[in-house]
Amino acid sequence: xxxxxxxxxxxxxxxxxxxxxxxxxxxxxxxxxxxxxxxxxxxxxxxxxxxxxxxxxxxxxxxxxxxxxxxxxxxxxxxxxxxxxxxxxxxxxxxxxxxxxxxxxxxxxxxxxxxxxxxxxxxxxxxxxxxxxxxxxxxxxxxxxxxxxxxxxxxxxxxxxxxxxxxxxxxxxxxxxxxxxxxxxxxxxxxxxxxxxxxxxxxxxxxxxxxxxxxxxxxxxxxxxxxxxxxxxxxxxxxxxxxxxxxxxxxxxxxxxxxxxxxxxxxxxxxxxxxxxxxxxxxxxxxxxxxxxxxxxxxxxxxxxxxxxxxxxxxxxxxxxxxxxxxxxxxxxxxxxxxxxxxxxxxxxxxxxxxxxxxxxxxxxxxxxxxxxxxxxxxxxxxxxxxxxxxxxxxxxxx
Ligand SMILES: [Zn+2]
Numbered sequence: 001x002x003x004x005x006x007x008x009x010x011x012x013x014x015x016x017x018x019x020x021x022x023x024x025x026x027x028x029x030x031x032x033x034x035x036x037x038x039x040x041x042x043x044x045x046x047x048x049x050x051x052x053x054x055x056x057x058x059x060x061x062x063x064x065x066x067x068x069x070x071x072x073x074x075x076x077x078x079x080x081x082x083x084x085x086x087x088x089x090x091x092x093x094x095x096x097x098x099x100x101x102x103x104x105x106x107x108x109x110x111x112x113x114x115x116x117x118x119x120x121x122x123x124x125x126x127x128x129x130x131x132x133x134x135x136x137x138x139x140x141x142x143x144x145x146x147x148x149x150x151x152x153x154x155x156x157x158x159x160x161x162x163x164x165x166x167x168x169x170x171x172x173x174x175x176x177x178x179x180x181x182x183x184x185x186x187x188x189x190x191x192x193x194x195x196x197x198x199x200x201x202x203x204x205x206x207x208x209x210x211x212x213x214x215x216x217x218x219x220x221x222x223x224x225x226x227x228x229x230x231x232x233x234x235x236x237x238x239x240x241x242x243x244x245x246x247x248x249x250x251x252x253x254x255x256x257x258x259x260x261x262x263x264x265x266x267x268x269x270x271x272x273x274x275x276x277x278x279x280x281x282x283x284x285x286x287x288x289x290x291x292x293x294x295x296x297x298x299x300x301x302x303x304x305x306x307x308x309x310x311x312x313x314x315x316x317x318x319x320x321x322x323x324x325x326x327x328x329x330x331x332x333x334x335x336x337x338x339x340x341x342x343x344x345x346x347x348x349x350x351x352x353x354x355x356x357x358x359x360x361x362x363x364x365x366x367x368x369x370x371x372x373x374x375x376x377x378x379x380x381x382x383x384x385x386x387x388x389x390x391x392x393x394x395x396x397x398x399x
Contacts, residue, residue, distance in 0.1 A: 038258065064097055065098040067103065071200075106216050108216070108219050111126045142171065213236050219234075230327075233324075259297070
């Protein structure tokens, strides 16, 4: 019988439900050849149909970053999304489930590009990605660093000055783009995306996610602060490069895309050698919906890692190897703590819903209002490693 605090995934590993390879994901006898975490984004069922068979054959786990609010939990009602049973199957196979937001909303900031007058009900923005959505009206916050205004967004379009948002009421204040005006979702929306996605996933019998993948790789100082509050790690703080195993800040992880467009064969081999030689932590982001990430590419990445002696593990296991503890204790769900023949109690999860905030450190220095755009700035881990590699694009595909 497992302890009440064992996670569902760990319980399944311990009971050898992980398949022929047996040792999947077990962190023991730590190698000094680096760690690789592979994260399949967006809840596409290619994680199940294309990636899982390869991972099983190779005997290595992965992570799936799912969009809780889009997941059809009970039946297949969408042509490509993983359903609840498939996600639980991935977890049964030793995969770790990660949150990719409640509805894949952009939690970053967008610059306001034209002057705003108090009576305006339309604001021009660099990208209208905070535009109207089917699930609900979202409130945005406009600021120049001194004054702020909030308004609901009821529409979005493109016109003579580029993209714009249509607001449900006048802005009420004036803003001059020369002052560095930005807009983002209000705090309650960002908090909701992070907190509610955890709750929804856990409510479907899956371990409450310890880790977060920013939709579109987009963040803001506030999103960073809140994600640090809710999650053990943010896997795509930066969207390129490798991480150190010592002195790691789990909320500022670099993530590298593993599709063919992001790493050609020689770059892949070079990166794997670096991970191994320098005992680095690599987080690879993957999208099975893209043509250049099929089973062959996945197998190639896994075999290259094995050739270099790199351990392929889940995010939580990689962080444990870096001596970073989970923010909250994973809680067994009813399917874990009880034998399968028992339905179990529904109160099992209550003990671990509040996390501690120790150990996160280092995120207090960001200035509110500073633009934090992924792909810019700190490419420390990648500098000199992949000189010609493209910067990950923030749009044109879901990061
Ligand atoms: Zn995405």
